[in-house]
Each structure stands twice: as C-alpha cells, then as structure tokens.
Amino acid sequence: MEDNESKSALSVNSGVEQPPIVNPNALAQIKRKKRKPxxxxxxxxxxxxxxxTILSQAITLLESSLPEHSELAQQIIEKCLPYSGKSVRLGITGVPGVGKSTFIEAIGGQITALGHQLAVLAIDPSSERSKGSILGDKTRMETLCADPKAFIRPSPSSGSLGGVARKTRETIILCEAAGFDVIFIETVGVGQSETAVHSMVDFFLLLMLAGAGDELQGIKRGIMEMADLIAITKADGVNATKAKSAKIEYQSALMLFPATESGWSPKVETCSSLDNAGIMNIWENIESYVALTQENGYFHNRRKDQARYWMIEAINSRLMRNFYNSREVKANLELLEQQVLDDKISSFAAASKLLSIYYNSEKH
Amino acid sequence: MEDNESKSALSVNSGVEQPPIVNPNALAQIKRKKRKPxxxxxxxxxxxxxxxTILSQAITLLESSLPEHSELAQQIIEKCLPYSGKSVRLGITGVPGVGKSTFIEAIGGQITALGHQLAVLAIDPSSERSKGSILGDKTRMETLCADPKAFIRPSPSSGSLGGVARKTRETIILCEAAGFDVIFIETVGVGQSETAVHSMVDFFLLLMLAGAGDELQGIKRGIMEMADLIAITKADGVNATKAKSAKIEYQSALMLFPATESGWSPKVETCSSLDNAGIMNIWENIESYVALTQENGYFHNRRKDQARYWMIEAINSRLMRNFYNSREVKANLELLEQQVLDDKISSFAAASKLLSIYYNSEKH
Incomplete structure (x- = not known):
C-alpha cells in the first residue's frame, strides 16, 4: 500500500497514528460471528x-420458530433417525415439592456411574410450570450438570403443549443418535402433559410423598394408573415410617387395578435422595421391566404403536390447527359456541355449521 | 260398477267369482303402509x-344411514333441544358376567316406583360387544320392559364407536324431551366406549365382582379413576363376606386417589340384585351426588363443558374422516406408515408428506 501511495500522483501526508480500537478482541469476535453456519x-x-455443543445447537434449531431453522432441523432429524431408538426412555412425574430434581440427581449419578449416557429432558412449557422454577432445572441439578456422561436440557420456554411434546419427541431422536442410552422426560404431573409423556416413553415413574394430603399430592386423576412404578420419596428421618406404611397402602391399591398390557405388575418403592437409599433398587426395577417387556415383545410393539400414534397425532393436530385458525371459523366460533351453551343449537348442528363455513371458504 | 257395465256397449258375460285374497288383512296392511309419513x-x-312409538321411530330415523332420514332427525333434535337437559344422566359400566342387566332391572324398578321416568340406552355397537348378547338387552330385562315408566333402547347394531356415541348423545336429547328424567347409558367397559360415556353423563357407576381375578374383571385401566361409585354386585349367599372385604379394600384404594373436581368422594357399596339389597342405597348415593354438585355448581358447569366438548369432537372427527377417506391419502397412508414403523422416516415427516398430498389434492 505505502509503495503504491508514494508513487501516486495524489500524494498524501502521513497523519497521526490511529487510536487502538476499544475492545482488542472485537476483530476476533467479528470473525467468529462471520464463521460459516x-x-x-x-x-x-x-x-x-x-x-x-452441536447437539445443543441442533435442539435450539428444532425449537426455533423460524421456518428455515425448522426445515434444517427436520433434515437433521431424518438423517439421525436410523441411529435412534437404542435407549430406554423413562417418564418421571411428580408435583413440585416431591423432590424430583434431587431424585433425578441421585438416580442419574448412579446411572452414569454404571457407564450409561444420560439425557434429561423436560416436557412442560415453562409457562405451565408451577412457581419457583424460573431458573430452570439446571440450577437444581448441579452435580449432574457437571457429569460428563449427562446432558440436561431444560424445557422450551414457550409454546403449546402439543408443540413442546413434538419437539421433545424429536429431541429424543437427536439424543439417541448422539449416543445417549437412557433418556428421562420429566413433567410436573398437574396438567395435560402426562398423556403426552406416556405416549413417548417405555416406563412411567410416579414420585409421591408419604402422608401428604390430596391437595399436596395434587396430581391429576388417572395418572396413578399409568405408573409402572410409584416411588415414595423423602423416606428418611422422621418420614421413614410414614413412607413404609404408604408403600403398603399403595401396594394393596395397585393390586386392585386391572392388569397391565405389558405383563408387568406395577411396583411401589420407597427411596431417599438424601441418604441415597433405595435409588439403585428403582433403577434395578426399571432394568427388570425392560428385560421382561423386551422378552415378551411388548417393548418393541409399544414403540411401533407410539411411532404410529405420533404420525396420526401430527396429522390430526395440523388439520385442527388449520381449521381453528381459519379466519371464517374464528369469526363464527364464539357465537356458535355460546348458542350451544345456551341450548339454542345442538353441539352437532353447531359443528355442521362451522364445517360448512370452513369448507366453503377453502374453495375460494 | 255393475250398473255401468250392463249399460256399456261392450257387454261381458259375468265370469266365475274371484277367489278370496290369501291374506284377508292384506288390504288394511297396504293401506297402513301407504299412510302418510x-x-x-x-x-x-x-x-x-x-x-x-313416535320416540322410537325418531331414534330409528336418527340411526338411519339415509341422508334424508338423518336430515329430518337433525331437525327433530333441534326442535326438541329446548325441552331437554332436565334429567340425571348415569353411566353404568361393567364386564359381561358382572350382572349388569339384572342390576339395571333391580335399580330401574325402584327408580320408576319412585315416580321417575327411566330410559336405558347402550353405547357399544353390537359388533363390539362380547359374545352372548345377540338378542340384545331387552330379553334380559323382562320386568323393566313391561314397566310403563321405562323405555329400553338397545344399542345400534353397527357403526363406529364415534358414530354410535354421537347417536347416543342425540338420543338422550330426544328421551329428555319425551319426559324421561333418569337416563342410563350402559357400556361393557372393555373398549374405548367409557371415555365417550364419561363425557355425556353426570355420574359414572362401575360394577365389579368381589374376588374375581384380573382376567375376570377385565375392565380397562383408567376406568376405576372415572368412577363416582363402585358397586360390588352379587353380594349374596356365599359371596356376601367376600363382597364386604372387597368393599373395604376398594374404599382404602379410592382414598389414595387424588381428589375429584366435583368435590364428591367416590364411594364403594355392595348390592345384590337377587335379594334386592343395597340397591336403594346406590340410588340414594346418586341423589346425594346430584344434590352436592348442583349446589356447588359442578353439575351445571360439567354439562356446559360436555356440550362444548361434543361440538369440538364433532368438528374434529369430521375433519379427520375427510382426511383419512380422501382417495390420495388412502393411496399413500399404508406405505408411509410402514416406513415410519421401519424407522425410514420420522412420524412427523410422514405426517407432513400426507398433509401436503391431501391439501394439494383439495385444491384441484
């Protein structure tokens, strides 16, 4: 440059030296940002x-609402699909206060100590979660977070349950392709999420407190009959006796339930994350369940049913979304619904009217 | 006639007398058939x-698959709607062998003796029912059939569960308009029907046998948590003691369940249709439930929720039917489903493909 300048007809006196740029790392930062995606x-x-790092980035892509992101995410999922499926998928539910995070810390540590690679995912959108979890699960699972064999991914912070459930199911595929062979999917058990979790896991674990009243337990009716194992948590100190008698009560209750399709008799166990007692026993129960259902074919068949279920579910939810988001339907739904509630029109006649409005609008 | 003939230019010799027509009532029958619809x-x-008779004919119309019939049926339902709603709707479920028909006979007789008008409907399409019920419920409820205050309508003999459920809900409207103030909807408790029944009744009654193994009970998991009352049937003779201890077991099991939204604590009672013992007690429980939930507003709110549910349900099932019946979807569904089952394509990618095929075909 200097050579060229000095030879030029336009001669310029050299001025004062340029001041140093404020941030000495700025250039490196800019370069990094311009790195090819x-x-x-x-x-x-x-x-x-x-x-x-790349797994995390792919999950972020999958959670993004930008069309170009989700398109790329879909391609990644399709490519990863052949490498997925080789894990045990576990659903864990329990209301806030039951000690879910400390339980996952305790059992997670034992699982990774056995040589497994563990991924912990959550299904409840943050907005649906109860108070006190704004910081996310990561801050409440410090040991597991530092465990090189564990991967913890907090729940997406927004979105409908259906959307989050779908993303969770896709995240399972990516985690399995990345080599995780035990996947936890946790939920708080007070909303609609449990059916969604139940439809994507092999084993459903329900955490309960001993001696807590109905209000404290707070889980929805119907969840208990989904459980493959009920773990009574905090069975330590003054709680230990209460936990033991709760175990006996739940055991006799479960015996009255109709048989499961899996051939597994749901169990009740006590445990203490504080004393690290009974935790290994729960993992051994899970292993027995997997052995039994892989032997009798239920494990495999259920996975197939779930894959089919999610295809149908994705179709149906899209059909409905298109309907309920249509401008014409939106303009009429509320009024017709009110007429139904006032017994001025039957539910079925109102449905027919809305469907005619929708299909007519589609034709134009 | 004879006068005219004798005056006519074309004279005809009178022949032999016409033989009498085979069935002397044929003329009356033809006349009746030609009666204006x-x-x-x-x-x-x-x-x-x-x-x-007219109520029965209207229900038949509603069950017909002819478009002109169902159109007229819809008009009848809309006209009857303002007169409906003033009944207690009861769901009754229990596997074959639990004594459902004799129980309905026994409790039905007491209900009509109290001055109520009782309609008994069934929701399982005949094809879904277990063996041995080809003759229908009517032959197994002889006393109730002869009761002028009772109306028994067997289940439609065919149709999808969704279709039958909808017809049952519409039949409830007609029965209520005809003055029936207690409606039973019965189901066998082994299929998908219970959720449908649960979504159209105020109270859900589960009949169970004492001491029957899981196989014998045979009901689906999850049904127990829907029950507002579990009645242990056949609590007579040698069975009485077993029934009593079953009652205690179920009572302690129900206490472990999360609280109901209705504010009602589900009950367990024993009864014997043979000795007519405990039957009245069950009816009194139902009356207490109705009083409690009418007082706390749950009864009314639940009816509104159900009306809304059935509107949404009717819309969604029609959207799905149109999709899965479309020629293009039918031509591709099986192959894509197989690819999903073989892990060659994700559930969501297969869904997207089918949806594109469907919406493209709709545009043409």
Whole structure:
C-alpha cells in the first residue's frame, strides 16, 4: 500500500497514528460471528460423534420458530433417525415439592456411574410450570450438570403443549443418535402433559410423598394408573415410617387395578435422595421391566404403536390447527359456541355449521 | 260398477267369482303402509307428548344411514333441544358376567316406583360387544320392559364407536324431551366406549365382582379413576363376606386417589340384585351426588363443558374422516406408515408428506 501511495500522483501526508480500537478482541469476535453456519452434514456428523455443543445447537434449531431453522432441523432429524431408538426412555412425574430434581440427581449419578449416557429432558412449557422454577432445572441439578456422561436440557420456554411434546419427541431422536442410552422426560404431573409423556416413553415413574394430603399430592386423576412404578420419596428421618406404611397402602391399591398390557405388575418403592437409599433398587426395577417387556415383545410393539400414534397425532393436530385458525371459523366460533351453551343449537348442528363455513371458504 | 257395465256397449258375460285374497288383512296392511309419513311437527309433538312409538321411530330415523332420514332427525333434535337437559344422566359400566342387566332391572324398578321416568340406552355397537348378547338387552330385562315408566333402547347394531356415541348423545336429547328424567347409558367397559360415556353423563357407576381375578374383571385401566361409585354386585349367599372385604379394600384404594373436581368422594357399596339389597342405597348415593354438585355448581358447569366438548369432537372427527377417506391419502397412508414403523422416516415427516398430498389434492 505505502509503495503504491508514494508513487501516486495524489500524494498524501502521513497523519497521526490511529487510536487502538476499544475492545482488542472485537476483530476476533467479528470473525467468529462471520464463521460459516453449520451445514446439514456438520450437524449430523457432530451429533453422531456425540458432540454436545452441536447437539445443543441442533435442539435450539428444532425449537426455533423460524421456518428455515425448522426445515434444517427436520433434515437433521431424518438423517439421525436410523441411529435412534437404542435407549430406554423413562417418564418421571411428580408435583413440585416431591423432590424430583434431587431424585433425578441421585438416580442419574448412579446411572452414569454404571457407564450409561444420560439425557434429561423436560416436557412442560415453562409457562405451565408451577412457581419457583424460573431458573430452570439446571440450577437444581448441579452435580449432574457437571457429569460428563449427562446432558440436561431444560424445557422450551414457550409454546403449546402439543408443540413442546413434538419437539421433545424429536429431541429424543437427536439424543439417541448422539449416543445417549437412557433418556428421562420429566413433567410436573398437574396438567395435560402426562398423556403426552406416556405416549413417548417405555416406563412411567410416579414420585409421591408419604402422608401428604390430596391437595399436596395434587396430581391429576388417572395418572396413578399409568405408573409402572410409584416411588415414595423423602423416606428418611422422621418420614421413614410414614413412607413404609404408604408403600403398603399403595401396594394393596395397585393390586386392585386391572392388569397391565405389558405383563408387568406395577411396583411401589420407597427411596431417599438424601441418604441415597433405595435409588439403585428403582433403577434395578426399571432394568427388570425392560428385560421382561423386551422378552415378551411388548417393548418393541409399544414403540411401533407410539411411532404410529405420533404420525396420526401430527396429522390430526395440523388439520385442527388449520381449521381453528381459519379466519371464517374464528369469526363464527364464539357465537356458535355460546348458542350451544345456551341450548339454542345442538353441539352437532353447531359443528355442521362451522364445517360448512370452513369448507366453503377453502374453495375460494 | 255393475250398473255401468250392463249399460256399456261392450257387454261381458259375468265370469266365475274371484277367489278370496290369501291374506284377508292384506288390504288394511297396504293401506297402513301407504299412510302418510310423519312430518317434522308430528315427530316433535309426539315426542313432547311422551309418545313412545313416535320416540322410537325418531331414534330409528336418527340411526338411519339415509341422508334424508338423518336430515329430518337433525331437525327433530333441534326442535326438541329446548325441552331437554332436565334429567340425571348415569353411566353404568361393567364386564359381561358382572350382572349388569339384572342390576339395571333391580335399580330401574325402584327408580320408576319412585315416580321417575327411566330410559336405558347402550353405547357399544353390537359388533363390539362380547359374545352372548345377540338378542340384545331387552330379553334380559323382562320386568323393566313391561314397566310403563321405562323405555329400553338397545344399542345400534353397527357403526363406529364415534358414530354410535354421537347417536347416543342425540338420543338422550330426544328421551329428555319425551319426559324421561333418569337416563342410563350402559357400556361393557372393555373398549374405548367409557371415555365417550364419561363425557355425556353426570355420574359414572362401575360394577365389579368381589374376588374375581384380573382376567375376570377385565375392565380397562383408567376406568376405576372415572368412577363416582363402585358397586360390588352379587353380594349374596356365599359371596356376601367376600363382597364386604372387597368393599373395604376398594374404599382404602379410592382414598389414595387424588381428589375429584366435583368435590364428591367416590364411594364403594355392595348390592345384590337377587335379594334386592343395597340397591336403594346406590340410588340414594346418586341423589346425594346430584344434590352436592348442583349446589356447588359442578353439575351445571360439567354439562356446559360436555356440550362444548361434543361440538369440538364433532368438528374434529369430521375433519379427520375427510382426511383419512380422501382417495390420495388412502393411496399413500399404508406405505408411509410402514416406513415410519421401519424407522425410514420420522412420524412427523410422514405426517407432513400426507398433509401436503391431501391439501394439494383439495385444491384441484
């Protein structure tokens, strides 16, 4: 440059020296930001190599609402699909206060100590969760967070349950492709999420407190009959006796339930995350369940049913979303619903009217 | 005629006498068949006057698959709607062998003796029912059939559960308009029908046998948590003691369940249709439930929720039917489903493909 300038007809006197730029790292930062975005192959290779940073980025992509992100995410999922499926998927539910995070810390530590790779996912959108969890699960699972064999992903912070459930199911695929062979999906058990969790896991674990009144338990009716194992938590100190008698009560209650399709008799166990007591026993129960259902074919068949269920579920929810989001339906739904509630029109006649409005609007 | 003939230019010798027609009533029958079909007003007036023959004909119309029949049926339902709603709707479930028909006979007789008008409907399509019920419920409820205050309508013999459920809900409207103030909807408790029943009744009654193994009970998991009352049947003779201890067991099991939204604590009672023992007690429980939930507003709110549910349900099932019956979807569904089951494509990608195929075909 200087050579050129000095030879030029336009001669310029050299001025004062440029001041140093304020942030000495700015240039490196700009360079880094301009780094080429990861390609589909980068993502897939990174995930299959077990690279957690890339796995996290792929999940973020999948959670994004930008169409170009979700399109790329879908391609990643399709590429990862053949490498997925080789894990045990566990649903864990329990109301706030039952000690879910400390339980997951305790059992998670034992699972990774056995050599497993553990991913912990959550299904409740943050907005649906009860108070006190704004900081997310990560801050409440410090040991597990530092565990190199564990991967914790807090729930997406917004979205409908259906949307979050779908993303969770897709995240399972990515985690499995990244080599995680035990997947926890946790939920708070007070909303609609449990059916969604139940439809994507192999085993459903319900955490309960001993001696807590109905209000404290707070879980929805129907959840108890989904459970493959009920774990009575905080069975330590003064609580230990209460927990033991709760175990006996629940055991006799479960015996009255109709048989499960899996051939497994749901169990009740006590445990203490504080004393680290009974935790290993719960994991052994899970292993027995997996052995039994893999032997009798239920494990495999249920996975197939779930895959079919999610296809149908995705179709149906999209059909409905298109209907209820249509401008014409929106303009008439509220009035017709009110007429139904006032017994001025039957539910079925109101439905027919809305459907005619919708299909007519679709034709134009 | 004879006069005219004798005056005519074409004279005909009178022949042998015509033989009598084979069936002397044929003429009356033909006349009856040619009778004008009932009009909309005939139906509505007949139903509101409590005419059971016309009520039955209207239900038949509603069950018909002919479009002109169902259109007329819809008009009848809309006209009857303002006169409906003033009944207690009871769901009764229990597997074959639990003594459902004799129980309904026993409690039905007491209900009508109290001055109520009772309608008994069934929700399981005959094809879904277990063996041995081909003759229908009527033959197994002889006393109730002869009771002028009772009306028994067997389940439609065919149709999808969704279709039958909808028809049952519409039949409830007609029965209420005809003055029936207690409606039973019975189901066998082994299929998908219970959720449908649960969504159209005020009170859910589960019949169980004492000491029967899981196989014998045979009801689906999750049903127990829907029950507002569990009645242990056949609590007579050698069974009485077993029934009593079953009652205690179920009572302690129910206490472990989360609280109901209705504010009602589900009960367990024993009864014997043979000795007519405990039957009245069950009816009194139902009356207490109705009083409690009418007082706390749950009864009314639940009815509104159900009306809304059935509108949404009717819309959603029609959207799905149109989708799954479309020629293009039918041509591709099986293959894509197989690819999902073989992990060659994700559930969501398969859903997207089918949806694109469907919406593209709709545009043409």
């Amino acid at each position: 990861l390609t589909l192959d980068d993502y897939v290779e990174g995930i299959l190599a077990g690279n957690r | 009932l009009t909309l007003d005939d139906y509505v007036e007949g139903i509101l006057a409590g005419n059971r």
